[in-house]
Amino acid sequence: MIVLDGVGMTYRAASGPVEALRSISFRVDGGELVALVGPSGCGKSTLLRIIAGLRPATTGRVAVGGHAVTGPVPAVGMVFQAPILLKWRRIVENVLLPAELAGLDPGAFRGRALELLRLVGLGDFADRLPRELSGGMQQRAALCRALLLDPPLLLMDEPFGALDAMTRDELNLELLRVWGEGSRTRKTIVFVTHSIVEAVFLADRVVVLTPRPGRVAELVPVPLPRPRTVETRASPAFGALALQIHLLLARSA
Amino acid sequence: MTRGALRRYVPSLVLFGALLLIWQVVPPLLRIREYLLPGPVAVVRAALNFSIPWHAHIWVTTLEILGGFALAGAGGVALGVAIAWSGTAARALVPFLVVVNTLPKVAVAPLFLLWLGYGVVPNMLIAALIGFFPVVINTAVGLTQIDEELLDLGRVFGAPKWKVFVKIRLPNALPYVLSALKITATAAVVGAIVGEFVASQAGLGMVIVNAQTNLNTPVAFAALAWISVIGLGLYGAVGLAARAWAPWADTP
Numbered sequence: 001m002i003v004l005d006g007v008g009m010t011y012r013a014a015s016g017p018v019e020a021l022r023s024i025s026f027r028v029d030g031g032e033l034v035a036l037v038g039p040s041g042c043g044k045s046t047l048l049r050i051i052a053g054l055r056p057a058t059t060g061r062v063a064v065g066g067h068a069v070t071g072p073v074p075a076v077g078m079v080f081q082a083p084i085l086l087k088w089r090r091i092v093e094n095v096l097l098p099a100e101l102a103g104l105d106p107g108a109f110r111g112r113a114l115e116l117l118r119l120v121g122l123g124d125f126a127d128r129l130p131r132e133l134s135g136g137m138q139q140r141a142a143l144c145r146a147l148l149l150d151p152p153l154l155l156m157d158e159p160f161g162a163l164d165a166m167t168r169d170e171l172n173l174e175l176l177r178v179w180g181e182g183s184r185t186r187k188t189i190v191f192v193t194h195s196i197v198e199a200v201f202l203a204d205r206v207v208v209l210t211p212r213p214g215r216v217a218e219l220v221p222v223p224l225p226r227p228r229t230v231e232t233r234a235s236p237a238f239g240a241l242a243l244q245i246h247l248l249l250a251r252s253a
Numbered sequence: 254m255t256r257g258a259l260r261r262y263v264p265s266l267v268l269f270g271a272l273l274l275i276w277q278v279v280p281p282l283l284r285i286r287e288y289l290l291p292g293p294v295a296v297v298r299a300a301l302n303f304s305i306p307w308h309a310h311i312w313v314t315t316l317e318i319l320g321g322f323a324l325a326g327a328g329g330v331a332l333g334v335a336i337a338w339s340g341t342a343a344r345a346l347v348p349f350l351v352v353v354n355t356l357p358k359v360a361v362a363p364l365f366l367l368w369l370g371y372g373v374v375p376n377m378l379i380a381a382l383i384g385f386f387p388v389v390i391n392t393a394v395g396l397t398q399i400d401e402e403l404l405d406l407g408r409v410f411g412a413p414k415w416k417v418f419v420k421i422r423l424p425n426a427l428p429y430v431l432s433a434l435k436i437t438a439t440a441a442v443v444g445a446i447v448g449e450f451v452a453s454q455a456g457l458g459m460v461i462v463n464a465q466t467n468l469n470t471p472v473a474f475a476a477l478a479w480i481s482v483i484g485l486g487l488y489g490a491v492g493l494a495a496r497a498w499a500p501w502a503d504t505p
Contacts, residue, residue: 087502
């Protein structure tokens with residue numbers, strides 16, 4: 001689904017060129033959930049933007065779905081750290097935004113938008129304005145917006161990073177449920193986070209990045225059984241994986 | 254009126270009433286003559302004395318204010334859109350607008366009258382000139398203060414520039430524009446009156462100038478009261494529009 005081959009990124013700052021990413025290579029298979037973990041400033045968000053085609057890589061090649069990425073990857077689902085809902089639109093109209101931007105008839109997607117909102121427990125809030133919802137609810141709505149056009153690829157940039165720990169745990173479970181852990185048609189997800197626990201809980205594999213310039217320290221498979229539950233976090237295997245990643249990050253720092 | 258609204262307005266009404274009372278009672282005790290400081294009763298009497306053609310003056314001044322306000326609003330939004338739409342337009346226009354804005358516009362008023370003669374139009378233009386700048390700035394700011402990620406969404410879904418403009422930038426700018434229009438509403442009043450001060454054949458500003466030369470101070474105060482009625486009306490209308498059209502905005 002995604003192939004990164006020797007991706008590097010250097011940007012120009014006032015003080016001179018800054019190397020943000022260096023020779024990043026890994027693949028993400030279709031239907032896989034891969035988490036990118038690393039200290040802040042390791043370029044993980046930049047890497048996500050490179051995959052989305054929103055920023056060009058300085059070196060190396062990126063392919064998504066078998067096509068080389070040269071510009072924005074069409075119709076990829078994106079969730080950011082802030083929900084960035086349009087303040088003047090009701091929740092359901094916010095969820096329908098991608099259809100409008102893509103030049104599709106939003107009326108045809110209304111049923112799906114409402115269904116998605118029901119799925120994340122916002123069925124009764126479809127006609128509210130964003131300001132009437134809590135941060136966690138707004139982020140749920142942002143997830144629905146990303147899923148509206150049923151994109152095969154979902155890119156998530158610390159989507160739950162701004163939420164409190166309880167809401168974050170709750171939304172992790174919700175994401176897995178919406179993703180369809182058990183189903184075969186599940187989407188490919190690349191999930192950026194700086195929380196080791198979140199990465200291990202969600203991912204099939206964790207890409208551990210080093211501090212600037214960001215390089216791949218290790219690709220850690222997460223062979224925990226699915227569907228994952230609240231108990232998953234308490235299992236010894238979970239603890240061992242979290243510790244392993246913790247040590248990898250500590251060593252590379 | 255609900256209890257909450259009552260509680261909200263009572264303090265300012267009481268203060269207003271007390272000030273009126275002091276104004277009515279104290280100057281005569283200090284032997285201040287009416288031509289220096291007329292009391293509120295004399296002012297109201299003058300304001301309702303329709304041997305002075307108030308309606309004609311009010312009409313002229315209102316026309317100038319509304320015309321100036323509309324011109325400032327339309328011109329300001331158009332310039333703001335141009336600045337936000339194109340970097341070249343921004344680089345060309347912004348320094349020019351800053352220079353125009355730093356000019357003391359009151360000093361330009363006599364030139365306008367020289368070029369355009371007496372009448373409603375030059376005073377409208379002065380009102381517009383005083384009031385347009387905040388609209389330009391707020392429009393441009395409102396159109397460009399958009400989360401980068403929101404624009405990324407536009408790119409991911411292949412939305413053309415105009416669509417992002419219509420669906421995201423314009424609604425985002427609306428509360429900014431409306432809050433600038435509140436400033437413009439006040440500035441347009443100043444502009445219209447300044448124009449009338451310089452030279453005019455009608456209008457409340459002219460009434461003030463004439464009353465001053467005749468030492469008919471109650472009439473000058475009455476004209477002032479009528480001006481503030483017009484100004485408050487326009488300001489209130491813009492405030493109501495802001496509440497109706499941009500209820501999501503936090504600006505009071």
